[in-house]
Amino acid sequence: MRPRGRSVDLNFYAQLLLNGIVIGVIYALIAMGLSLIFGVLEIVNFAHGEFYMLGAMCAYFLTVNWGFGYWPAVLIVTAVAISLGCVLYEALLGSLRGESFERSILLTLGLSMVLQNGAVFLFTTTPKMMATGLSYSNIIVGELRLPLSRLYALGLGLAAFAALYLTLYRTRVGKAMRGVAQNRDAALMVGIDPRAVSRLAVAIGIGLSGLAGAALAPVYAVHPLMGFSFVFKAFAIIIIGGLGNVSGAAIAAVMLGILESLVGGFLPLVMVDALAFISMIAVLLLRPQGLFGRGVRV
Amino acid sequence: MNAISVRALAFVIGLMVLFAIPKLTGNEYVLALGISFAALSVLSGGLNLVYGYTGLLSFAQVGFFGIGSYTAALLVTEQNWSLWSGVAAGGALATAVGMVIGYSSLRLSRHAFAIVSLSFALLCMIVARDWVSLTRGAMGIPGLPAPTINLPGGMRWRIAQPADFYYLLLGFAVFAHALIYGVVTSRLGRAMRAIKLNEPLAQSQGINPLAYKLLAIALSALLAGMVGGLFVFYLTIVDPSIFDFYYTETMLIMVIIGGPGSFWGVLASSAVLTAVPDLLRFTTDLRMVLYGVVLIAAMLLFPGGLGGWLHRRRVARWRQPRVAP
Numbered sequence: 190m191r192p193r194g195r196s197v198d199l200n201f202y203a204q205l206l207l208n209g210i211v212i213g214v215i216y217a218l219i220a221m222g223l224s225l226i227f228g229v230l231e232i233v234n235f236a237h238g239e240f241y242m243l244g245a246m247c248a249y250f251l252t253v254n255w256g257f258g259y260w261p262a263v264l265i266v267t268a269v270a271i272s273l274g275c276v277l278y279e280a281l282l283g284s285l286r287g288e289s290f291e292r293s294i295l296l297t298l299g300l301s302m303v304l305q306n307g308a309v310f311l312f313t314t315t316p317k318m319m320a321t322g323l324s325y326s327n328i329i330v331g332e333l334r335l336p337l338s339r340l341y342a343l344g345l346g347l348a349a350f351a352a353l354y355l356t357l358y359r360t361r362v363g364k365a366m367r368g369v370a371q372n373r374d375a376a377l378m379v380g381i382d383p384r385a386v387s388r389l390a391v392a393i394g395i396g397l398s399g400l401a402g403a404a405l406a407p408v409y410a411v412h413p414l415m416g417f418s419f420v421f422k423a424f425a426i427i428i429i430g431g432l433g434n435v436s437g438a439a440i441a442a443v444m445l446g447i448l449e450s451l452v453g454g455f456l457p458l459v460m461v462d463a464l465a466f467i468s469m470i471a472v473l474l475l476r477p478q479g480l481f482g483r484g485v486r487v
Numbered sequence: 488m489n490a491i492s493v494r495a496l497a498f499v500i501g502l503m504v505l506f507a508i509p510k511l512t513g514n515e516y517v518l519a520l521g522i523s524f525a526a527l528s529v530l531s532g533g534l535n536l537v538y539g540y541t542g543l544l545s546f547a548q549v550g551f552f553g554i555g556s557y558t559a560a561l562l563v564t565e566q567n568w569s570l571w572s573g574v575a576a577g578g579a580l581a582t583a584v585g586m587v588i589g590y591s592s593l594r595l596s597r598h599a600f601a602i603v604s605l606s607f608a609l610l611c612m613i614v615a616r617d618w619v620s621l622t623r624g625a626m627g628i629p630g631l632p633a634p635t636i637n638l639p640g641g642m643r644w645r646i647a648q649p650a651d652f653y654y655l656l657l658g659f660a661v662f663a664h665a666l667i668y669g670v671v672t673s674r675l676g677r678a679m680r681a682i683k684l685n686e687p688l689a690q691s692q693g694i695n696p697l698a699y700k701l702l703a704i705a706l707s708a709l710l711a712g713m714v715g716g717l718f719v720f721y722l723t724i725v726d727p728s729i730f731d732f733y734y735t736e737t738m739l740i741m742v743i744i745g746g747p748g749s750f751w752g753v754l755a756s757s758a759v760l761t762a763v764p765d766l767l768r769f770t771t772d773l774r775m776v777l778y779g780v781v782l783i784a785a786m787l788l789f790p791g792g793l794g795g796w797l798h799r800r801r802v803a804r805w806r807q808p809r810v811a812p
Contacts, residue, residue: 233602284787291544294601295743296786302736302779310772417732421609424602432598459617466610469603470591477595 213446270399627726746794
C-alpha cells in the first residue's frame with residue numbers, strides 16, 4: 190500500500206532510499222571482491238556467491254545453535270572466510286594462468302556446484318530466520334523506522350569499504366596488488382611475487398563475501414540457494430562498473446541498490462529483477478568499457 | 488570394404504536400432520531415458536558448437552531451451568497454434584534473444600559473453616517465476632495437451648504415447664545433429680575452429696570472427712529453443728524449473744567429458760551420462776555434488792576430455808616410425 194499525503198510520501202521515499210543504500214552496500218561487498226579477484230588473477234569466480242551463502246549459514250549456526258552474539262559471529266565468520274580464501278587459492282586457483290579463462294570458470298563452477306548442492310543435501314532448502322535480539326529493534330527518527338539489523342549491516346559494509354580502500358591505496362601490499370592488476374609481467378620484473386599478491390586478493394575477496402553473508406543474515410532468510418541470485422547481480426555490477434575496476438564496482442553496486450529499491454516501490458517485482466540485467470546490456474551497448482573504465486582492454 | 492564404408496554401415500545400423508527400440512521393448516523407462524538422451528544431446532551438441540568449436544563458454548543454452556518451451560506451450564494452449572508453428576516460433580524467439588546477447592557482449596570480450604550468458608540464464612528463471620500474468624508464476628502451465636501433427640496424405644498423428652514422443656524427439660535429434668555435423672565439417676566449422684585457436688590469425692586470413700561467433704550462437708539457440716518446445720509436451724507441464732541450472736551443469740559435464748570440439752565424443756558422453764546416473768539412482772543433490780567434483784577433476788587433470796584423449800592417441804600413432812615387416 191502506498192501511503193498518502195506529502196510528508197508521509199517523503200518518508201516513504203526516505204525509507205526506500207535507506208533500504209536501497211543498505212542493499213547496495215552489501216552488493217558492493219560481494220562485487221568488489223569479485224572485481225578484485227578478476228583484476229589480479231583474471232579469473233571470474235563463479236563460486237563467489239556460495240561463500241556469501243556459507244558466511245550467512247555459519248553466522249546462523251554460530252548464533253542460534255552455539256549461542257554466540259552478533260558481533261563475535263561476524264568476526265569469526267570473516268576470519269574463517271579469509272582463511273578459506275587462502276586455501277581456495279592454494280588448492281585450486283593457484284595452478285591456473287590468465288590465458289586459461291574458460292578453465293577457471295569451469296573449475297569455480299564445479300566448486301560452486303559442490304558447495305551449493307552439498308549445503309542443500311545437508312541443510313535442505315528450508316529458509317531459516319536468524320532471530321536474534323536485534324531482529325525486531327528499531328531506531329525511530331521522526332517518522333522513519335530504521336531497523337537496527339540493517340543499520341549494523343550498513344555500518345559493517347562501510348567499515349569494510351574503508352578498510353579495503355586503505356589497504357589498496359595506502360599500503361605497500363595494496364600497491365603491489367594494483368601493480369599486478371595493471372601488468373603482471375612488469376610487476377614480476379620489479380620483484381613483486383604474483384603468487385603472494387594473488388593469494389591475498391583471493392583471501393580478501395572471499396573474506397568480503399563471507400562478511401556480507403554474516404552481516405545480512407539477520408535481515409533476510411538464510412538458505413543454501415541464496416548465493417545464487419546475489420551473484421547474478423554481482424556479475425552485472427562488475428560489468429557495469431568496468432571489469433576489474435574495484436571502485437567502479439562499488440559505485441555501480443550502490444547505484445543499483447538504490448535504483449532497485451526505488452523501482453521496487455512502484456513497479457512489479459519482475460522489473461526489479463530485470464533491472465540489473467537491462468542496465469548491464471545497456472552499458473555494454475553504449476559504453477563497453479563500463480561506466481568507470483578508462484579504455485577497452487582488447 | 489574400406490574403413491569409411493564400415494563406419495557408415497555401423498552408423499546406419501546404430502540408427503536403425505535406435506529407431507527400432509519401441510518395437511523391441513515396451514518398457515517405458517527405457518523410452519524415457521531415450522527421450523532424455525535425445526533432448527540433452529541436442530543441448531550438449533549446441534553447446535559443443537559454441538564452446539567446443541568456437542571457443543565461447545556459454546551458459547545461455549538453458550535460457551534458450553526454456554524460452555522455446557514457454558513460447559511453444561503458450562502459443563499452443565492459448566492461441567491454438569499447431570505444434571510445428573509453436574516450436575518454430577520458440578526457436579525463432581530464442582535465436583533473436585541469442586543474437587541480442589551475443590552481439591552486445593561480444594563487442595567487449597569473450598569474458599563478457601560468459602558472464603552475460605550466465606546472468607541471462609538466471610534472469611530467465613526469475614522472470615518466469617515473477618511475471619505471473621504471462622507465465623503464471625511458479626505454478627507454471629500444467630496439463631499441456633497431446634499435440635497432433637498433420638502428416639502428408641491427410642493422416643493425423645496424435646502424439647500421446649511415450650513411443651510417439653520417442654520417435655518425434657529422436658527424429659528431431661537426428662536432424663539437429665546432422666545439421667551440426669554439416670556445419671562443423673564444412674568451411675564454416677573450419678573457420679570457427681580457427682577463431683578458437685587463434686583469433687588474430689584467423690582475422691588476418693579474412694575471417695570475420697564476430698559473424699562466425701554469432702552464427703554459432705544463433706544455431707545453438709535455434710536448436711535448443713526447438714528441442715525445448717518439443718520436450719515440454721512430453722513433460723506436459725512447463726514451470727520455472729525448466730530453466731534449472733541442473734540442465735546447464737549436465738550439458739557442461741557432457742561436453743567436458745566428451746571433449747570440447749569432438750562431435751562423436753560429446754554424442755557418446757551424452758548417451759553415457761544420461762543413462763549412468765539414472766541407473767545408479769543418485770538423489771539429484773548428490774548427483775550434482777558428484778558432477779561438481781568431476782568438473783573440478785576434469786579441469787585439473789584432463790581438460791581435453793575423451794575426444795582430446797583419442798586425438799592425442801591418434802597423433803601419437805601417426806608419429807610412430809613405420810618399419811617395414
